[in-house]
Amino acid sequence: MCGIVGYVGTKNCVPILLSGLKRLEYRGYDSAGVAVIDIDKSKIDIVKTKGRLTVLEEKLNQNPIEGFVGIGHTRWATHGEPSDENSHPHVSQSGKIAIVHNGIIENYLKLKEFLIKKGYTFASDTDTEVVAHLIEYYYDGDILDAFIKTLEKIQGSYALGVLCLDRPDMILAARKDSPLIVGLGQGENFIASDIPAILEYTRDTYILEENEIAIVTKDKVEIVNTEKEPISKEVFHVTWDVSSAEKGGYEHFMIKEIMEQPKAIRDTLTGRLPDDGFEVNLDGIKITKEDLQKLNKIFIVACGTAYHAGIVGKHVIEKLTRIPVEVDIASEFRYRDPIVDENTLTIVISQSGETIDTLVAMREAKAKGSRTLGIVNVVGSSIAREVDDCLYTWAGPEIAVASTKAYTTQLICLYLIALDFATKLGTISYEEFAKIRDEIKRLPEKVEYVLTHRENIQKYASEHFNAKDIFYLGRGLDFAVAMEGSLKLKEISYIHSEAYAAGELKHGTIALIEDGTFVIALATQEKLFEKMVSNIKEVKSRGAVVLSVAQEGNTDIENVSDHVLYIPRTLDILAPVLTVVPLQLFAYYTAVQRGCDVDKPRNLAKSVTVE
DSSP states (O other): OOEEEESSSOOOOOHHHHHHHTTGGGGOSEEEEEEEOOOOTEEEEEEEEEEEEHHHHHHHHHSSSOOEEEEEEEEESSSSSSSTSSSSEEEEETEEEHHHHHEETTTHHHHHHHHHHHHHHOOSSSSSHHHHHHHHHHOOOOOHHHHHHHHHHOOEEEEEEEEETTTTTTTTEEBBOOEEEEEEEOOOEEEEEEEGGGGOOSEEEEOOTTTEEEEOOOOEEEEETTTBBBOOOHHHHHHHEEEHHHHTTTTHHHHHHHHHHHHHHHHHHTTTSSSSSSSSOOOOOOOOOOHHHHHEEEEEEEEEEHHHHHHHHHHHHHHOOOOOOEEEHHHTTTTTTOOOOOEEEEEEEESSOOOOOHHHHHHHHHHOOOEEEEEEETOOHHHHHSEEEEEOOOOOOOOSOOOOOOHHHHHHHHHHHHHHHHHHTTOSSSSHHHHHHHHHHHHHHHHHHHHHOOOOOHHHHHHHHOSSEEEESSSHHHHHHHHHHHHHHHHHOOOOOEEEEEEGGGGGGGGOOOOOOEEHHHEEGGGGGGHHHHHHHHHTTTOOOEEEEEETTTGGGGOOOOOEEEEEOOOOGGGGHHHHHHHHHHHHHHHTTTTTOOSSSSTTSSSSSOO
C-alpha cells in the first residue's frame, strides 16, 4: 500500500526522500508528505499534501526546508478520505514527535477515546495520528521506551518510522505485518517500505522481522527487541535492478498481485470478524435488522471481474439471508429502467470506485429511492463518496490491468455482508456462523498453499498455451468462478474462451467440443460433484482434454480427467476464494508463454471511466 522512506546522514535529506518516494509511486497513493528535523530552529518541519508527488515538490519549491534527518510518505487512504490533513507525516500535540505509518491500527478508536480524555486533540480522521499522540503520552525523556510502550498498546498491522525532536540524530522504526527495511550506507542510513526506494544509494539492507525495532543513526544501525535486547541480523545484498525491485523480484505486477492475495485477504478481514461473539464489524455501516426486514430485493451491480464477484455474492447472500438477490451488469442496469425503490438495497462493486457505468447505475438506483452500499478499493473515490454506505476492500493498489487481488477481497467483503445480514435477521445459527467465521480466517493460509504449488499450473499452461479455444465448466458457485477464470484468460492471453454452466452444455454448446478441445472443469461443490463428473464424461467422450479442479480428497475426479488440481478442503460456500487462484495463475502463465504484455493487455484500461 503506502510508501515509507527515511534518511539519516550528512546530506540534505529532502531530495533523497523525494527520490525514494518516486521509486515507490508504482505502489499507488493519493497524498504525500515529508517531515524534516530543523536543528537550527529546534522544530520538525512538515510539508504534506493531497495529490501527486509533483504537488508536494511544488510546495517544497515555494517553501524550502532542509535537514539531515527526515521521513517521507506516500499514502493510500484507508481511514479518512484523501486530504492535506489526513496525509502523513502526523505529529504529536507538542510537535516534538512525527511519524509515518503503513498498515491499519485496529483499536485506534478505543485509543483515540482514551487520548481525548487525556486532553489530546486530533487534526485528522486517520488511525495513524493516534500513534503519534500515544508515543508523546508515554514519552518521559526516553523515546525508545515510549515507542516500545506504544507498540505494546496498538493492535493491527504497521510499519512505522518515528522522529523525535529531542533526538535529532535518529530515526526509530518497527514493523508488524507490513514490510520495512533498513538500508546500510557509509555515513548515512535509510529506512524504506520497499527496496526500490533506496537502491540508488545502497544495496545492503536489513530486512526487519516482526517486533524488531531499528535504531538508525548516520554511523550505526542497532536492531533490538521490545526488551531492548540486541538482535544480530544478516545483511541482505540486493542483486536486482530497479525495475525488478519495484515488482518485488517478480517479472510482472500481475503475478506479484496474485502472490499478495493472502495478505490482501488478511487486511480486508482485519478488525471486521472478531474471534468470538456473534457479530461482524462493517466499519460503522448501520444497516439495522429493521432496515433488512423492509427489503424485498437486493441488487448487485458491477462490471467485468466485479460483476463475477457479484454473482458469487448472490449465491452467498441468498443462502445465508433468504433475501432475493439480482445481479446485473451496470451498463445494462442503468438503461433498462430497473424496478428499484425504497425497499431495495443496491450493492455496487468497483475496484477503482470510478467505473463510469457502475457510478451512473448507482445514481440511478439512488434516484429511485434505493439505499446504496459500495464495495470499493479506493478511499475517496466517486462511488465511495456518493454511496450511503461504503465497505473498503483494503486490497492495496492494483497495478496490473487484469484484476486479481481486488476480486478475492471483493468476495471477502460480500461474505462479511452476508454474515452480518444473516446474524441480524436470525437466519443463521451461532454454530453455522462460527463455522464459517473460523474457516474464513483460514483462507489466507490456504491461498498460500495453492500458491506454493503453482509449478503444476505452470506446467499445464506450457502444454496448452497454443490452444485456439478453451472452455470453462462449472455448476453453482463453480460456474461463477468459471466466468472469472475465462475472463482472465481472454484479457491477457487473447485466447478465445467461454464459461458455461455445465448442465447447459448439452443444450447446444457441446457441438463445439471435438478431439483435442481443452476444457477446464471446476468440481469443488460437494452437492454437485457427481453431476460435474457426468458433465466431464460428456466432453471426454467427444475428445476433450480435461483439466479439473476439485477439493482435496475427491480423488474420483482423476478417473474422468486428464489432469487434476486440488485446492485445500474448505466449506463449499468459501471455495471460490481458493478455486480462482489456479485459474488466475493458468491465465498468467499462458499469457507469458505466448509472449503477451501481461500487465497492459491490448485495448484495455485499468479504470474504465468512459462509456
